[in-house]
Amino acid sequence: MEHEFSLKEHLRELEERLLKPEIRTSAAEVSKLLADDFFEYGSSGHVWHKYEGISEGGIGVVRMTLSHFEIHQLSEEAVLTTYRIFNEKSLQHTLRSSIWKFGENGWQMFFHQGTPTRA
Template sequence: MNHDSIKNDLLRLEEKLLTPEVRTSEIELSKLLADNFFEFGSSGKVWSKQSGLGPNGIGTVRMSLSHFQIHPLNEEIVLTTYQIFNEEKMQHSLRSSIWKYEKASWQMIFHQGTPIP
Protein backbone atom coordinates (compact mmCIF):
# COMPACT_ATOMS: atom_id res chain seq x y z
CA MET A 1 0.00 0.00 0.00
CA ASN A 2 1.18 3.50 -0.71
CA HIS A 3 0.92 6.59 1.50
CA ASP A 4 -2.15 8.04 -0.27
CA SER A 5 -3.98 4.72 -0.19
CA ILE A 6 -3.33 4.30 3.54
CA LYS A 7 -4.36 7.89 4.21
CA ASN A 8 -7.63 7.44 2.31
CA ASP A 9 -8.39 4.14 4.04
CA LEU A 10 -7.75 5.50 7.53
CA LEU A 11 -9.64 8.74 6.89
CA ARG A 12 -12.63 6.66 5.77
CA LEU A 13 -12.41 4.54 8.94
CA GLU A 14 -12.06 7.56 11.24
CA GLU A 15 -15.10 9.16 9.59
CA LYS A 16 -16.98 5.87 9.83
CA LEU A 17 -16.39 5.86 13.60
CA LEU A 18 -18.27 9.17 13.79
CA THR A 19 -21.45 7.83 12.16
CA PRO A 20 -24.47 6.84 14.28
CA GLU A 21 -24.73 3.51 12.42
CA VAL A 22 -21.27 2.46 13.59
CA ARG A 23 -21.25 4.16 17.00
CA THR A 24 -24.45 2.35 18.02
CA SER A 25 -23.37 -1.06 16.69
CA GLU A 26 -21.42 -3.28 19.04
CA ILE A 27 -20.69 -5.55 16.05
CA GLU A 28 -19.26 -2.77 13.85
CA LEU A 29 -17.25 -1.28 16.71
CA SER A 30 -15.84 -4.70 17.55
CA LYS A 31 -14.53 -4.96 13.99
CA LEU A 32 -12.83 -1.54 14.09
CA LEU A 33 -11.45 -1.56 17.64
CA ALA A 34 -8.70 -4.02 18.58
CA ASP A 35 -9.29 -6.19 21.63
CA ASN A 36 -6.54 -4.27 23.47
CA PHE A 37 -7.93 -0.84 22.42
CA PHE A 38 -7.90 1.99 24.96
CA GLU A 39 -8.63 5.71 24.82
CA PHE A 40 -7.79 8.84 26.75
CA GLY A 41 -11.02 10.71 26.11
CA SER A 42 -11.37 14.46 25.72
CA SER A 43 -13.47 14.26 28.92
CA GLY A 44 -10.41 13.05 30.80
CA LYS A 45 -11.82 9.54 31.19
CA VAL A 46 -9.89 6.43 30.21
CA TRP A 47 -11.85 3.89 28.16
CA SER A 48 -11.10 0.36 27.03
CA LYS A 49 -12.91 -1.70 24.44
CA GLN A 50 -14.39 -3.85 27.18
CA SER A 51 -15.56 -0.93 29.36
CA GLY A 52 -16.76 1.26 26.50
CA LEU A 53 -18.75 -1.22 24.43
CA GLY A 54 -22.29 -2.01 25.42
CA PRO A 55 -25.39 -3.21 23.61
CA ASN A 56 -25.94 0.34 22.29
CA GLY A 57 -22.32 0.87 21.26
CA ILE A 58 -20.69 4.09 22.39
CA GLY A 59 -23.58 6.51 21.73
CA THR A 60 -24.10 9.09 19.03
CA VAL A 61 -22.55 12.52 18.61
CA ARG A 62 -22.48 15.10 15.84
CA MET A 63 -18.84 15.75 14.99
CA SER A 64 -16.92 16.89 11.94
CA LEU A 65 -13.34 15.95 11.16
CA SER A 66 -10.67 18.20 9.58
CA HIS A 67 -6.88 18.58 9.14
CA PHE A 68 -6.37 14.82 8.75
CA GLN A 69 -2.79 13.54 8.51
CA ILE A 70 -1.05 10.19 8.83
CA HIS A 71 2.34 9.43 10.35
CA PRO A 72 3.51 5.87 9.57
CA LEU A 73 5.38 4.32 12.51
CA ASN A 74 6.27 1.16 10.60
CA GLU A 75 4.80 -0.90 7.75
CA GLU A 76 1.72 -1.94 9.70
CA ILE A 77 1.25 0.73 12.38
CA VAL A 78 0.13 4.28 11.61
CA LEU A 79 -0.57 7.31 13.79
CA THR A 80 -3.40 9.53 12.56
CA THR A 81 -3.82 13.12 13.73
CA TYR A 82 -6.71 15.48 13.08
CA GLN A 83 -9.16 17.96 14.59
CA ILE A 84 -12.75 17.32 15.60
CA PHE A 85 -15.51 19.85 16.05
CA ASN A 86 -18.21 18.55 18.39
CA GLU A 87 -21.35 20.24 17.06
CA GLU A 88 -23.34 19.47 20.22
CA LYS A 89 -20.83 20.87 22.72
CA MET A 90 -19.52 23.51 20.27
CA GLN A 91 -16.00 22.38 21.16
CA HIS A 92 -12.86 21.72 19.11
CA SER A 93 -10.36 19.01 20.04
CA LEU A 94 -7.10 17.58 18.76
CA ARG A 95 -7.28 13.85 18.07
CA SER A 96 -4.77 11.08 17.54
CA SER A 97 -5.28 7.40 16.86
CA ILE A 98 -2.95 4.47 16.37
CA TRP A 99 -4.08 1.93 13.79
CA LYS A 100 -2.59 -1.52 13.18
CA TYR A 101 -2.92 -3.43 9.92
CA GLU A 102 -3.40 -7.10 10.67
CA LYS A 103 -5.18 -9.95 8.89
CA ALA A 104 -5.97 -7.74 5.88
CA SER A 105 -7.75 -5.00 7.85
CA TRP A 106 -7.06 -1.95 10.01
CA GLN A 107 -7.98 -1.86 13.70
CA MET A 108 -7.63 1.06 16.10
CA ILE A 109 -5.51 0.22 19.13
CA PHE A 110 -5.33 3.68 20.77
CA HIS A 111 -7.15 7.02 20.63
CA GLN A 112 -6.74 10.32 22.43
CA GLY A 113 -8.83 13.47 22.42
CA THR A 114 -7.47 16.76 23.79
CA PRO A 115 -9.80 19.77 24.02
CA ILE A 116 -8.62 23.01 22.43
CA PRO A 117 -9.37 25.97 24.71
Protein backbone atom coordinates in the same frame (compact mmCIF):
# COMPACT_ATOMS: atom_id res chain seq x y z
CA MET B 1 -13.25 -1.72 -11.42
CA GLU B 2 -12.37 -1.57 -7.72
CA HIS B 3 -11.63 1.90 -6.39
CA GLU B 4 -8.17 1.96 -4.85
CA PHE B 5 -7.69 4.15 -1.81
CA SER B 6 -4.39 5.50 -0.61
CA LEU B 7 -3.55 4.57 2.97
CA LYS B 8 -4.36 8.13 4.09
CA GLU B 9 -7.78 8.03 2.41
CA HIS B 10 -8.52 4.58 3.82
CA LEU B 11 -7.64 5.51 7.41
CA ARG B 12 -9.62 8.75 7.16
CA GLU B 13 -12.61 6.71 6.02
CA LEU B 14 -12.20 4.40 9.03
CA GLU B 15 -11.94 7.37 11.42
CA GLU B 16 -15.08 8.90 9.87
CA ARG B 17 -16.94 5.58 10.17
CA LEU B 18 -16.44 5.83 13.93
CA LEU B 19 -18.39 9.12 13.85
CA LYS B 20 -21.43 7.74 11.96
CA PRO B 21 -24.57 6.99 14.01
CA GLU B 22 -25.21 3.67 12.24
CA ILE B 23 -21.72 2.47 13.23
CA ARG B 24 -21.61 3.98 16.74
CA THR B 25 -24.93 2.38 17.71
CA SER B 26 -23.80 -1.11 16.66
CA ALA B 27 -21.57 -2.96 19.12
CA ALA B 28 -20.62 -5.38 16.33
CA GLU B 29 -19.57 -2.61 13.93
CA VAL B 30 -17.59 -0.71 16.57
CA SER B 31 -15.91 -3.96 17.63
CA LYS B 32 -14.72 -4.56 14.05
CA LEU B 33 -12.93 -1.19 14.01
CA LEU B 34 -11.32 -1.42 17.46
CA ALA B 35 -8.52 -3.85 18.29
CA ASP B 36 -9.21 -6.18 21.20
CA ASP B 37 -6.55 -4.36 23.27
CA PHE B 38 -7.86 -0.87 22.33
CA PHE B 39 -7.77 1.89 24.94
CA GLU B 40 -8.54 5.62 24.88
CA TYR B 41 -7.55 8.73 26.79
CA GLY B 42 -10.73 10.70 26.23
CA SER B 43 -11.09 14.45 25.96
CA SER B 44 -13.22 14.16 29.13
CA GLY B 45 -10.16 12.97 31.03
CA HIS B 46 -11.48 9.41 31.35
CA VAL B 47 -9.59 6.33 30.23
CA TRP B 48 -11.58 3.45 28.76
CA HIS B 49 -10.87 0.09 27.18
CA LYS B 50 -12.75 -1.79 24.48
CA TYR B 51 -13.75 -4.59 26.83
CA GLU B 52 -15.48 -2.17 29.22
CA GLY B 53 -16.69 0.62 26.95
CA ILE B 54 -18.97 -0.95 24.34
CA SER B 55 -22.56 -1.65 25.36
CA GLU B 56 -25.23 -3.45 23.33
CA GLY B 57 -26.18 -0.05 21.94
CA GLY B 58 -22.62 0.73 20.86
CA ILE B 59 -20.78 3.83 22.04
CA GLY B 60 -23.42 6.54 21.60
CA VAL B 61 -24.28 9.01 18.85
CA VAL B 62 -22.22 12.15 18.32
CA ARG B 63 -22.36 15.08 15.90
CA MET B 64 -18.73 15.77 15.05
CA THR B 65 -16.84 17.14 12.06
CA LEU B 66 -13.33 15.90 11.25
CA SER B 67 -10.70 18.16 9.61
CA HIS B 68 -6.93 18.60 9.13
CA PHE B 69 -6.39 14.85 8.77
CA GLU B 70 -2.80 13.58 8.49
CA ILE B 71 -1.04 10.25 8.83
CA HIS B 72 2.41 9.45 10.21
CA GLN B 73 3.75 5.99 9.32
CA LEU B 74 5.28 4.32 12.40
CA SER B 75 6.04 0.98 10.72
CA GLU B 76 4.63 -1.23 7.96
CA GLU B 77 1.85 -2.31 10.33
CA ALA B 78 1.29 0.83 12.43
CA VAL B 79 0.17 4.36 11.58
CA LEU B 80 -0.49 7.42 13.75
CA THR B 81 -3.38 9.57 12.54
CA THR B 82 -3.81 13.17 13.72
CA TYR B 83 -6.71 15.52 13.11
CA ARG B 84 -9.12 18.04 14.60
CA ILE B 85 -12.70 17.40 15.66
CA PHE B 86 -15.47 19.93 16.17
CA ASN B 87 -18.25 18.63 18.42
CA GLU B 88 -21.40 20.31 17.07
CA LYS B 89 -23.38 19.64 20.26
CA SER B 90 -20.91 20.91 22.86
CA LEU B 91 -19.26 23.41 20.46
CA GLN B 92 -15.90 21.97 21.61
CA HIS B 93 -12.78 21.68 19.46
CA THR B 94 -10.35 18.82 20.16
CA LEU B 95 -7.04 17.61 18.78
CA ARG B 96 -7.22 13.88 18.09
CA SER B 97 -4.68 11.15 17.56
CA SER B 98 -5.12 7.44 16.90
CA ILE B 99 -2.77 4.54 16.38
CA TRP B 100 -3.99 2.04 13.80
CA LYS B 101 -2.45 -1.44 13.54
CA PHE B 102 -2.72 -3.77 10.56
CA GLY B 103 -3.33 -7.41 11.39
CA GLU B 104 -5.39 -10.42 10.41
CA ASN B 105 -8.60 -8.35 10.67
CA GLY B 106 -7.22 -5.49 8.56
CA TRP B 107 -6.69 -2.02 10.02
CA GLN B 108 -7.98 -1.62 13.58
CA MET B 109 -7.62 1.24 16.02
CA PHE B 110 -5.32 0.34 18.93
CA PHE B 111 -5.17 3.71 20.76
CA HIS B 112 -7.02 7.04 20.66
CA GLN B 113 -6.61 10.35 22.48
CA GLY B 114 -8.66 13.54 22.48
CA THR B 115 -7.25 16.82 23.81
CA PRO B 116 -9.52 19.89 24.17
CA THR B 117 -8.25 22.98 22.36
CA ARG B 118 -9.43 26.33 21.11
CA ALA B 119 -10.87 26.90 17.65
